Amino acid sequence: MxxxxxxxxxxxxxxxxxxxxxxxxxxxxxxxxxxxxxxxxxxxxxxxxxxxxxxxxxxxxxxxxxxxxxxxxxxxxxxxxxxxxxxxxxxxxxxxxxxxxxPPGRHREMFETWHDLDAAGRTNMYGVPRNPLDLALFWDLQDGYLAGIPVPLQKAILPRLARLARRRGRGNARH
CATH class of the missing domain: 2.60.120.10 (Jelly Rolls)
Structure with missing residues (x-):
């Protein structure tokens, strides 16, 4: 909306x-x-x-x-x-x-997910998700890469963690 x-x-x-x-x-x-x-x-x-x-x-x-x-x-x-x-x-x-x-990519969904994680107390004082699975979900939605970490490593690990997070229901901020 x-x-x-x-x-x-x-x-x-x-x-x-x-x-x-x-x-x-x-x-x-x-x-x-x-x-x-x-x-x-x-x-x-x-x-x-x-x-x-x-x-x-x-x-x-x-x-x-x-x-x-x-x-x-x-x-x-x-x-x-x-x-x-x-x-x-x-x-x-x-x-x-x-x-x-x-273009917008998935940034709207990223901001909404970030807000949900924050509202559920699942981010630290800097707004970074505490749990590696939550961090992978956030990464997956930002349509980009973290600087300083090799892209092949990010592509190898973070999408798998994001899929695992979704299978475990972590996309829902209540978990």
Whole structure:
């Protein structure tokens, strides 16, 4: 449902604004993040096919994209292209970011699953799933790879763990 807001235990909220479609048929998932406290938002990772655009509407965001670090403030935008390693931190309290993902992949489901895991107390203070099976489910939905871990290793282990997690019902945050 468009307009749905996912609020995490640390107060960070993600509003799903909807899926936009360009004249050429390209789909974009549009989100809005409200971040009450400074801190890490995402560790280093990359996507083979997705591009992401982050526009700061309030506060400041520190972004590292392919080893280049920039700080952006209100009205400024950072675009991450496919295959670029990226990670983010909010610098100021009460920051807000518009986030567009092209194509959406499974990111909507990833944010919803992440929220469910967090609401069930299955993430640590940084929002990372505690259980390796939950982490594999999260990884499977992010349409990308963790930086620093060989891709063949991720492809060999994490999909198997995600399948095991689903067979055990871990996709349901109550388990």
């Amino acid at each position: 468009d307009g749905k807001t996912l609020t995490f235990r640390d107060g960070h909220s993600v509003q799903i604004l909807g899926t936009l479609i360009d004249d050429d048929g390209t789909q974009h998932l549009h989100l809005r993040h409200e971040i009450p406290r400074p801190g890490r938002l995402a560790g280093p990772h990359w996507h083979p096919e997705l591009a992401e655009t982050f526009t700061v509407t309030s506060g400041r965001l520190r972004c590292r994209v392919d080893r280049r670090t920039v700080v952006v403030g209100p009205g400024e935008t950072v675009t991450v292209h496919p295959r670029q390693v990226h990670e983010f931190w909010s610098i100021d309290p009460d920051s807000a970011i518009d986030h567009v993902i092209t």
